[in-house]
Structure formats: structure tokens, C-alpha cells
Amino acid sequence: MTRAGIVTVVGRPNAGKSTLLNRLVGEKLAITSPKPQSTRKRIVGILTRDDAQLVVHDTPGLLHPRYALQKAMRSEALAALEDADVIAYLVDGSRGPVEPLQAVARLEAPPRAPVVTVINKADLLAPEARLQLAEANPSALFVSATTGDGMPALVDRLVSLLPESPFLYDAEDVSTQHLRFFVEELVRETALEQLEDEVPYSIACEVEEFREDRDPVYIRVVLFVERESQKHIVIGREGERIRQIGMVARTKVENLLGQRVYLDLWVKVLDNWRRNERSLKRFGFVLPEEPSS
Numbered sequence: 404m405t406r407a408g409i410v411t412v413v414g415r416p417n418a419g420k421s422t423l424l425n426r427l428v429g430e431k432l433a434i435t436s437p438k439p440q441s442t443r444k445r446i447v448g449i450l451t452r453d454d455a456q457l458v459v460h461d462t463p464g465l466l467h468p469r470y471a472l473q474k475a476m477r478s479e480a481l482a483a484l485e486d487a488d489v490i491a492y493l494v495d496g497s498r499g500p501v502e503p504l505q506a507v508a509r510l511e512a513p514p515r516a517p518v519v520t521v522i523n524k525a526d527l528l529a530p531e532a533r534l535q536l537a538e539a540n541p542s543a544l545f546v547s548a549t550t551g552d553g554m555p556a557l558v559d560r561l562v563s564l565l566p567e568s569p570f571l572y573d574a575e576d577v578s579t580q581h582l583r584f585f586v587e588e589l590v591r592e593t594a595l596e597q598l599e600d601e602v603p604y605s606i607a608c609e610v611e612e613f614r615e616d617r618d619p620v621y622i623r624v625v626l627f628v629e630r631e632s633q634k635h636i637v638i639g640r641e642g643e644r645i646r647q648i649g650m651v652a653r654t655k656v657e658n659l660l661g662q663r664v665y666l667d668l669w670v671k672v673l674d675n676w677r678r679n680e681r682s683l684k685r686f687g688f689v690l691p692e693e694p695s696s
């Protein structure tokens with residue numbers, strides 16, 4: 404009998420969760436960034452081998468939310484924890500001792516699914532630091548999501564904890580999400596690379612038109628910012644910044660589609676969208692239900 408199920412990857416912002424998802428699946432699905440809080444929504448990647456299928460859910464980093472978007476991000480991570488058959492709790496090993504998942508996620512009770520503690524960024528660890536972490540966390544696995552070190556052992560451990568089940572998706576599938584979503588994410592990733600401070604965090608991307616019947620494929624993406632001043636920054640002097648973002652993002656989108664692409668980027672203001680429930684819903688975020696009392 405084969406094994407199959409959901410492996411949810413959780414951890415603090417910047418632990419390397421999205422890099423790990425891409426490494427496991429062998430495709431660049433999730434955007435990654437040295438800046439924290441790059442992932443806002445769950446990303447699904449599928450890894451199929453002869454005896455098992457791992458449906459890997461990458462999640463937004465666990466943090467204490469300060470505004471509505473962050474509440475939606477936390478809520479998404481907690482929902483993914485609920486959905487998990489196995490939890491891969493990813494920790495940045497270069498940041499000191501491992502804190503318990505229950506504390507980091509502020510969970511009232513331990514999660515239902517078994518938890519595998521995975522110490523990432525092992526490539527950055529001096530031998531003594533690694534030894535100390537290993538002694539304090541005897542069942543943890545060491546990996547490097549960037550070099551791929553430790554991946555086979557990690558996959559074996561995750562598979563051993565999955566339930567016996569037929570495959571949930573076709574063996575060729577790599578994700579369950581639409582191309583549009585990945586295009587939006589690639590544009591946002593490029594904005595994260597090229598803009599500083601609050602500006603990239605104020606950006607939400609939305610594909611407005613996607614014409615696959617054209618060559619090059621025509622894709623119009625709107626970058627929503629929160630204020631007029633941010634719009635000026637994103638566009639740049641004589642449109643230089645948005646042109647740069649467009650050029651880099653186009654190459655990424657062409658790699659994704661395997662086709663030539665005309666990427667038409669627009670910048671619009673949606674006042675304070677990160678704090679506005681209606682705007683968040685428009686972008687597909689789900690806000691947690693507030694307790695009624």
C-alpha cells in the first residue's frame with residue numbers, strides 16, 4: 404500500500420519554509436526572500452515517488468499579528484496545521500536554541516498531527532553549534548534547504564509518518580494552484596527584491612488579464628499599494644523602477660510558462676488595504692472569526 408497525505412511546513416518567518424517546499428518538489432513554486440514575511444498564503448506543492456505522495460503545504464511565518472493582513476496570515480498557518488497529517492516544524496538553526504512549536508505558534512493544545520522538528524540552514528552551523536543543537540533535540544533532523552543536504556532522510560521520515568492511502572493527485576501534478584496565482588507571486592517577489600522598507604510589504608498583486616491565445620502571452624498585473632507616495636516610489640523616476648521590476652518578473656514568468664510573455668504592469672492605490680477587511684477578502688485572504696464575546 405502506498406502512503407499519502409498533507410505535510411504542513413510551519414515555523415517562524417524567514418526559517419526557510421518556502422525554500423524547503425521548492426527543494427522538496429524540485430520546482431520553484433513558492434517565492435523566497437531574505438526579507439521576512441514573504442509568504443502570505445498557503446502554497447501547495449506535490450512530491451510523488453513510487454511508494455508515497457507528499458502534499459506539502461508551505462505557510463506564512465508564525466508571528467504575533469499586528470494588523471488584519473497578519474491576522475489572516477496567522478489564521479492560514481493555523482488552518483494548515485489543522486489540515487496536516489504530518490507537521491514539519493522548520494527552525495533556523497543559526498538563530499540559537501529550538502523553541503517548542505506550541506510556544507512559537509501560541510497554541511493552547513499540542514497539534515493533532517505528529518511533529519518532525521527540522522533544523523534548517525545547517526550549512527551555516529559550526530560543528531560545535533550543530534552538536535549542541537543535536538544534543539538538545541535528539542530526534543530533530545538537520546537539513547539545508549539551499550544545498551539540499553539532508554533531504555532524503557527528511558523525506559523518508561515524513562513518509563514514515565503519513566497514513567496508508569492511495570495517491571491524492573496525479574503523479575505528474577506539482578501543485579493544485581492556478582498559474583495566475585504564481586504569476587502574481589513572481590511579480591510580488593520581484594518587488595520584494597527591488598524595493599526597501601515598508602514599500603514591498605504594501606504591495607498586493609492581481610492578474611487582471613491573462614491572454615494565452617496570444618504570442619507573446621499577454622498578462623496584465625496590477626500592483627496595489629496603500630498610499631499615493633508609495634505609488635511614486637514603485638513607478639520610480641520616469642518609470643524606471645517599474646520597468647526594472649517588469650523586466651525581471653517577465654523572465655521569471657516566461658520560465659514558469661515556457662512561453663514568451665508580454666507583462667504589462669500597472670500601479671494603483673487601494674487605501675490601507677492591509678488593514679481593510681473588504682480589500683483583504685478581494686485578494687482572497689480569510690480573516691479569522693472574532694470571538695463574539
Ligand SMILES: Nc1nc2c(ncn2[C@@H]2O[C@H](COP(=O)(O)OP(=O)(O)OP(=O)(O)O)[C@@H](O)[C@H]2O)c(=O)[nH]1
Nearest residue numbers: 416417418419420421422436437440441442464548
Ligand atoms: N544559508 C541558508 N539560507 C537559507 C536556507 N534556507 C533558506 N535560506 C534563506 O533564508 C531566507 C528565507 O527563506 P524563505 O524560504 O523565504 O523563508 P520562509 O520561512 O519561507 O519565510 P517567510 O515566508 O517570510 O515566513 C532566504 O534568503 C533563503 O535563501 C538554508 O538552508 N541555508
Ligand SMILES: [Mg+2]
Nearest residue numbers: 420421441442
Ligand atoms: Mg515563505
